[in-house]
Structures are given as C-alpha cells and as structure tokens.
Amino acid sequence: MTPRRGLVWALAALTAVALQLPAHAARTSKVAPPPAPAVQPLRIALLADLPQWPAAEASTAALFNLLASRQVDLAVHAGGIKGDTESCGDALLLARKQLLDDAPLPLLYVPGEADWAECHQPINGKFDAPERLNRLRELFFPVDATLGRRTLPLVRQSDQALFRSYRENARLVLGNVMVVGMNLPGDNNHYRTEGGRNSEFEDRREANRQWLARAFSVAEQRDLAGIVIVVHGDPQFGNGWEKRGRPTLLDGFLRHGTRDGYLEFKRQLRELTPRYAGQVLLVHASLGGFSVDKPLRENSGKVIANFTRVALPVGTPAQWTELMVMPGTRSVFQVRLQDGPKPD
Template sequence: MRVPAPRRFHLARRLGLPAALAFALLAPAHGSTNPESPYAARQGFAFALLSNLPSREADEDVVAQLLTQFGTETDLVIHTGNIKGRNERCDDETYAQRHALLNQSPVPLVLVPGENDWAICDRPEAGQYGPVERLNRLRELFFEPDNSLGMLTLDLQRQSETVRFRGYPENARWEYGGILFVTLNVPGNRNNYRTGAGRNGEYEERIQADASWLRQAFAAASRLKTRGLVVVFAADPLFGGDYRIANGTDPYAMLKADLARLASKYAGKVLVVHGIHVPPSMPRPDHPLKFNGKVLRNVTRVKTYGTTHPAYWTKVSVEPGNKDVFRIETLNMAPRPPQPR
C-alpha cells in the first residue's frame, strides 16, 4: 500500500532523515510545503526563531550550523531581522552573501527586515546609503517571489498583492498546521521615525500598511477559526511603556494599540515574536499586552536570541493537545570550530 505523502514525510523525520530529504519524498518540483498543513494540524509541528545573525562574516559558520540543526528539529524557520551587523556595509555584495547563506536552510525560512538591514544604512560605518533606497533593494532581493527562502519553500501571501500596498512585499502571511503567521516591517531604530523637518513620509505610509495588514490577519484568523496567530516583527516596542523620543512621540503607539484591541476580540492564542531591545540575560515569554487595564492572557510575547547568545535559539512547538497551543523552549547549539570548505 502506498503511504500518503504527509505520513511518509513524518515517518522520514522520525527515522532521523533531514527535512530536505524527507520533503524530497513528497514535494512537487516547486517545493511548496503548504499541502503538509492539514496533517501538521493533526500531528503537530515546530518552528525555529532566529534573529540578529549573522552580525559579521565570522558568524556565518554558526548560522550554517544552526540551519542544519533546524532541518532536523523543525519544519520552518522565522528570522526576525538584522541579517547584518550595524557596522557592516549595506552594499549589494553583503546582501547577496547573506541571501545565499539563508537560502541554504533545509526547511522554509521566512525573513522580516530589521533596522540594520535598511533603516540605519545612512550611518558612515554602514556606507551612508539611503535607507529607503536600501529597503527597496532588499525587497527586490529577498521579498519579490511569492515563496519563502530555503531549499524547500512555503507559498506566501504578500501585501504587495493588493493595489493600495503594492510596495510592501516584505509583509507576508501564510497558514500552516492550523496556525496563521503574519510578518510586519517594524524596524528597531524608533520605527524609522525621523525627527527632522518636513513630512515623515516613509514612516507614515508604512505604519498604515502595517496596521492594515495586521487587521487583515486577525480577520483571516477569525474567519478560518485558527487555534493561534503568530505576529512577527523586528523591533522591541516596549510593551507596557512608552518609547518616547524628543518630541514626545511613541513611534510604536499604533502597533501596540492595534495589537491589544484586535487580540482582545480574538478567540485563539496570539504569539508575538520580536527581536531584543537590549542584550538580554535570557529572554523569557511573558504577557505584556493589556486592554482596558486587563492583561490579555491569550497573548504571549517571546524575544529572540541574537548576537549576544549566538549559540542559543528558540523552538516553538505547536501541539494538538496543548490548550496553550504554543510550547516555547530554549535550545543551545554548541558551536563547532569552522569546518574546512
């Protein structure tokens, strides 16, 4: 009797085969893993969280080792941004090098742009590039296809498919295993809010795009009756406080207000994933959102690891019998010395 494709995939994984080889038993030529979603909802799946790596060329071996581990322990990877260091040049060569590295992931990898990748590229150390020009270049290199990075890919729905927000392919959405995932372009340098004179055009237009995409995600999650919704962006917006800058503006105020309001009406669990604001000792999941003064217990926030703990990563398991939906754990990869190439 021929074993159905989803069962062959999970059997291969239980036998210890890499995800890429397991998917090869069932994947069509284009490599989409979306048909696996219904089976994953019944049997469970896991995804890895990565951030702020590589921050220098020497980190690339660590990232390569992490990706290999992800291929044996998870079904997909989410990178919350900053694929280069603050002081690395924002040139096409660096972008191409990091694209090639991340594209080696054995499982689908979805990227969110971080501030190091575009919003602070005008710093002298980064080459004094125009942030908006670099963001557009990132869009061309990393976000134009409708699928993820990786040796195997996920089909993604991008906000750029809508006429009004055609310029925002980095904002993506996909469903997997009964969970809806959504990514937003929210960088960590005060959300690229510029205090100089004149209209703050890039910031003002992008936060409107983000707000619209977030509303659509919650609407879709409610319509599909998903057990959970995962919201991913780069910045730490300081939930529970004000990220005030010189003129009194909190550039993350709309995001925080929208998240709280929408999550308060959603019947499922919400996992908010973002990068770090300061180097952490160990990021711990918490419940930072309130609505009308009440803590939203259905919302859990997890911060990702990065340059301060390059061997650590976060594994999120989605288990059918778990009423909390998401099980979050920290894993430690003991880095090996760089291998000869």
C-alpha cells in the same frame, strides 16, 4: 386473477419493499465520517540577528543544518542579517541572501533596522534608507515563497494594489496557526524627527495597520487556533503608552522626548487580540535576551490573557528558540530555548 391471489401478490410486493428499506436507508442517510486524523505538532525555529559579521556565517549555516536534522517545519528569521557596523552595500546583502537561501528548510525572513533603516549612517555606507529597503525587497522577496532550498508558499501584502511595494509583509498558515511577518524595525519603527512629512514611517504604518487587521480577519474566518506575529523591533510595552493620547506632530517636542513609533501598533494589538478566540504570540528580537511574558493590558490595566510576547536572544548561533505548536491544547504554543550546534 382471483381477489385472493391479487392480495397475496400485493403482500409479497410490500414485503419485498420492506426488506429493501434498510439497505436503501443505509445508502441515503448521512453517515458520520470517520474522525479526522489528529493534526501533528509543528516545530518552528525562531531566530534573530544572525549572522553578525562574516565570522558567524559558517556557524549560522551549521545552525540551519541542525534545524533541518531536527525536522523543524519552518525557520523564522526576525531580522538582522548583518552587524550594525557592516556595510549595507549590495555585495554583503547578496552574500547574506545566499546564506539564507542555502538553508535546507523553509525560512521566513522579516527585515530589521540594521538591514535597511540604519543604512544612512556613515559606518554603514551612508545610503538612503528607503532606497535600501526597496533593494532588500528586490533581492530577498522576488517570489511568493519562503527562502530556503525547500520552500513554502506565502501570501504577500504586495498582492494588494494599494500596497504593491510591501513585499516584506507576508503570511502563511501552518497546521491550525498563522505566521505573520511585518516590517517593524527596532529604531523606534524608523520614526524620523526631521521637519516635514515623515512619509516612509506614515505610509508603512498604514500598510502595517491594514496587514495586521487582515491577518486577524482571515484567522477568524478560518477558525485558526493561533496567530504568530513576527517583527524585529521591541515595541516597548513598558513605557507608559497606555496613558498617552492621540499622537501629534508636536508630541516629541511637548513631551521633551521621542515620539513612540510603536504606539499605533500596540493600540491595534490591544483592540484586536481580546476579540480573537485563539492565542496571539508576538515575537521580536531583544538585547535583553530570551524571555516570555504577557505585557499587553486593557485600558483598565487588566492583563490580556490570550496574548504572549517572546523576546529572542540576538547575535548567537549557539542558541535558538523553539516554538512548538500543540494542536488541541488550550495554550496552543510552547516555547523553550535550545542549544545550537556545538563548535568544532
């Protein structure tokens, strides 16, 4: 081959490589993926203290059907599946469990004080309260899923060896928010004033502390936009708890009043919430009816802006509270009271 012909071949080969470079670059360079589809808004129904006595069972079932027809993604029952004068016996618990399990949508249930903590009263059958709580766990939380004919998987605290019995403490993630259920009953968190170790309260308080801390940790790791904490009892944010010192066994006697059974829970909320980048919503039952406010404050008295409390109306299927989870919005949560099914 002559030098000139060799030069021509070399130039031709370089030209061929140059012509291939754009296609090769397109195959190997990082192409921006198409935008992810927008997360759809979620609808969650917030309920409490239903049904109260057998007469409300049919209307409660009608409410569940209404929620399913409105394409609600999840119903959350914040506790109180029986009236405060009804028996705590197995027959009634099984009937109410069947009612919740017949709901045509996923239903997360958190126990209230009427369901176990007040069962020692004669009018409720004079049961041992911790025994009734264990029975609730057996009946209502046998698997790691919600109640209802259509279920969603749950993570339960009982997955942890140290808290094997706390099956009622559960959480799930819907869209970009976490829903967390905790056993915090409305009888001052079942704090007992009798002598000796207050074992049920103290053990559950520690379980709740670790469960709440874990929920915030997981939400932060997953960069979730919000946390919904569901309990039954009103933690009494307005009782001056911010100024109190560390509680002791003599606290109730020295202050001539009842020791605040929610004190540690409120302090933990005050510690965890400002460090969390998303919104925190606390949901609980309330004898005062429906309300939305911001009752959590720093030590200085400044309102913690990313914390909101929703108090639920109790004992009436004629109303339900709708929680809209709005992805991509600053507030994340929108709450409003809705009408239930119309009576026949």
